[in-house]
Amino acid sequence: MVDYSLLNFQVAGDHTGNLIALEKGKHFPFEIKRVYYIWGTAANAVRGKHAHRKLEQAIICTSGSCDFILDNGKEKVTVHLNSPTQGLYIKHNIWREFTNFSPDCVVMVLASEHYDESDYIRDYDVFLQELENSSSSK
Template identity: 65%
Template sequence: MPCRCQLLFQARRVSVDYQLIDFDVKGDATGSLVAIEGAGNIPFKIKRVYYIYGTTSAAVRGRHAHRRLQQLIFCPIGSCEFTLDDGRERQTIRLQHPNQGLYIKNSIWREFNNFSPDCVVMVLASECYDESDYIRNYDEFLREVRG
């Protein structure tokens, strides 16, 4: 039987193809709970989940874009910064609240850095891993997005 629960979220438009999403928080004096369910409360069907941890504050991760993949990224613990680039503008967004996610559509160059010592980055992805979906060269990315 499908889950009838619905996660309420508020999306704030940041640019053309990415958004910050504030997840609904439930809780009381004993603590807080954020539920993320794949049945209708995120903008794609989840096909892959992974997380990154133990990253030094000076490291730069990402440095790529995707042709098809969409992602919802959040830090359940700690914080980091994402620099997003759509080929026309760049914007840096700090993820530092466990109830806030970053929704990135395809064709967005992403880099992330400035990790807090305890940072865990959780990623929900719309596709399974496929190396051919990655654009790992920035000049190639610009050629593809600018047509």
């Protein structure tokens, strides 16, 4: 089973609009060390195409929609994100790709670690080999 979960955020709203407050230690299973966002992506582009050795992420589609394809080396699942009230929590050692972007899609990513290129696995075959090595060493 692919190890991910959906986080639901509480909306405060009235006749003037809506607000979601995300607080350290309250809404995420990790300390947030980095935040970035992605927008202006072509509808059929495929982004991501990597896994992380250590980093965890919470991903929120703040506007529009897109699909995340998550892969643990044995199973793939597609998660459709289309609401700023929900976040996709992805642990490490999960291959991720995202695609099917609506024209107004904005994706915000909250990460458990600062950027570190050595944490990225950008080759799918290397990803599978590292998974096999970690399971055989247990």
